[in-house]
Amino acid sequence: MNANGEKTVVVIPTYDELENVERMAAAVLATPGVELLFVDDNSPDGTGAKIDEMAKSEPRVSCLHRERKExxxxxYVAGFAKALSMGAGKVVQMDCDFSHDPKDLVRLLAEDADLVIGSRYVPGGSTPGWPFKRRLISRCGGIFIRAVTGMPLRDPTGGYKCWRAETLRRIDFESVASAGYSFQLEMNHRAWKAGCSIREIPIQFSDRAAGYSKITAGIAVESLKIALRLRYGGVRRKQEGA
Ligand SMILES: Nc1nc2c(ncn2[C@@H]2O[C@H](COP(=O)(O)OP(=O)(O)OP(=O)(O)O)[C@@H](O)[C@H]2O)c(=O)[nH]1
Ligand SMILES: [Mg+2]
Incomplete structure (x- = not known):
């Protein structure tokens, strides 16, 4: 609970993050008043069991177990639904690999907006250690997405964000079907279209601390396709028959 009596739930999806998960929990829980919900997709390395063990002695930690990696x-869709059912007023999403610095949580939570985005590409934001090629792809991808969708965001695919629970309900997040980076894009697009207030604050996005990346070229390409569909139609909500 924060000073306004509002609950904040930090949602962290995990797949094979055994090397990071304990340190991450400690770092997140250093922020007063937040609860931590992991969403584990039956990680083969035993991440889910490790989280359950932590949860036994730390009531602020819980885990949503899913059967397989999807x-x-x-x-995130499953995690957000669970966070809302826990009574969250604010829901934060972040990675488990320390690319998103848990110390930035305080700044993210201090903003007064329907959606706060930790941005690599506003003044003060950065991606230290990224090779030129990755920097170029990410930057060009962002520019392409902005040009095609018209959405005025510097970092449309970033994954460190804070949602008002009300915003999530308003955009019907459960019907978002995208899997990878495009999930971030589609969620932002819905919030923007719904007229929500969106603020980008600078973050430093570091390389993962340990473990391996789950990002594939297909996931990156998906976001470009989704950008085109968001602009020219075709991304429909599930209940409308997509
Ligand atoms: N539950 C679940 N978590 C996932 C899945 N794919 C990735 N993750 C988690 O999502 C977060 C981001 O995944 P990463 O592999 O770091 O992808 P990325 O940060 O976009 O790419 P890198 O910068 O290369 O690390 C991490 O906490 C992963 O463990 C999945 O299918 N299910
Ligand atoms: Mg990562």
Whole structure:
């Protein structure tokens, strides 16, 4: 609970993050008043069991176990639904690999907006250690997405964000079907279209601390396709028959 009596739930999807998960929990829980919900897709390395063990002695930690790996987007949809059912007033999403610095949580939570995005590409934001090629792809991808969708965001695919619970309900997040980076894009697009207030604050996005990346070229390409569909139609909500 924060000073306004509002609960904040930090949602972290995990797949094979055994090397990071304990340190991450400690770092997140250093922020007063937040609860931590992991969403584990039956990680083969035993991440889920490790979280359950932590949860036994730390009531602020819980884990939503899913049967199989279905991509980041599906994990977040399930995690957000669970966070809302826990009574969250604010829901934060972040990675488990320390690319997103848990110390930035305080700044993210201090903003007064329907959606706060930790941005690599506003003044003060950065991606230290990224090779030129990755920097170029990410930057060009962002520019392409902005040009095609018209959405005025510097970092449309970033994954460190804070949602008002009300915003999530308003955009019917459960019908978002994208799996990878495009999940971030589609969620932002819905919030923007719904007229929500969106603020980008600078973050430093570091390389993962340990473990391996689950991002594939296909996931990156998906977001470009989704950008085109968001602009020219075709991304429909599930209940409308997509
Ligand atoms: N539950 C679940 N978590 C996932 C899945 N795919 C990725 N994750 C988690 O989502 C977060 C981001 O995944 P990463 O592999 O770091 O992808 P990325 O940060 O976009 O790419 P890198 O910068 O290369 O690390 C991490 O906490 C992963 O463990 C999935 O299918 N299910
Ligand atoms: Mg990562």
């Amino acid at each position: 991509g980041l987007g599906r994990a």
